[in-house]
Amino acid sequence: MVRRNSFNSDVIPWREHEGWFGRRLVSADTRIYILEEGDRPVAQIRYEKRDSTAEVGDISVAASDRGKGYGKRVLLETLSLACEELKIRELFAVVKYDNAASLRAFLSAGFVLEGEIWERGTRCSRFTYPCPCPDRLQLR
Secondary structure, three states: OOHHHOOOOOOOOHHHHHHHHHHHHHOOOEEEEEEEEOOEEEEEEEEEEEOOEEEEEEEEEOHHHOOOOHHHHHHHHHHHHHHHHHOOOEEEEEEEOOOHHHHHHHHHOOOEEEEEEEEOOEEEEEEEEEOOOHHHOOOO
């Protein structure tokens, strides 16, 4: 289900994924956060800096924990942290038009629906979220 909502739903070879993930872990422009329930990971979110903004790259929830609000929760609990750590003015997200759970999560987390766009031939919704207190951030 997670790959179905990705822009590239092809199977990714393990070595290719390891390389991609390793580059993200050391990148100053990427933040990956994991939400745990007790000692069990239930959701993860990734932010990718793009100039003075950052894209919410993906949110994924463990299959056994979907429908419990963890997607919205990991988003809400990391918004300010991502803004501060990446020193950005705004977050944005591009969500496939038929991904109802993500659409609801972004709206209920305070993102503003900017409109419809086409991304890689797919109808999508674009959301933005102004980072809190941008004047206090020392932007690069």
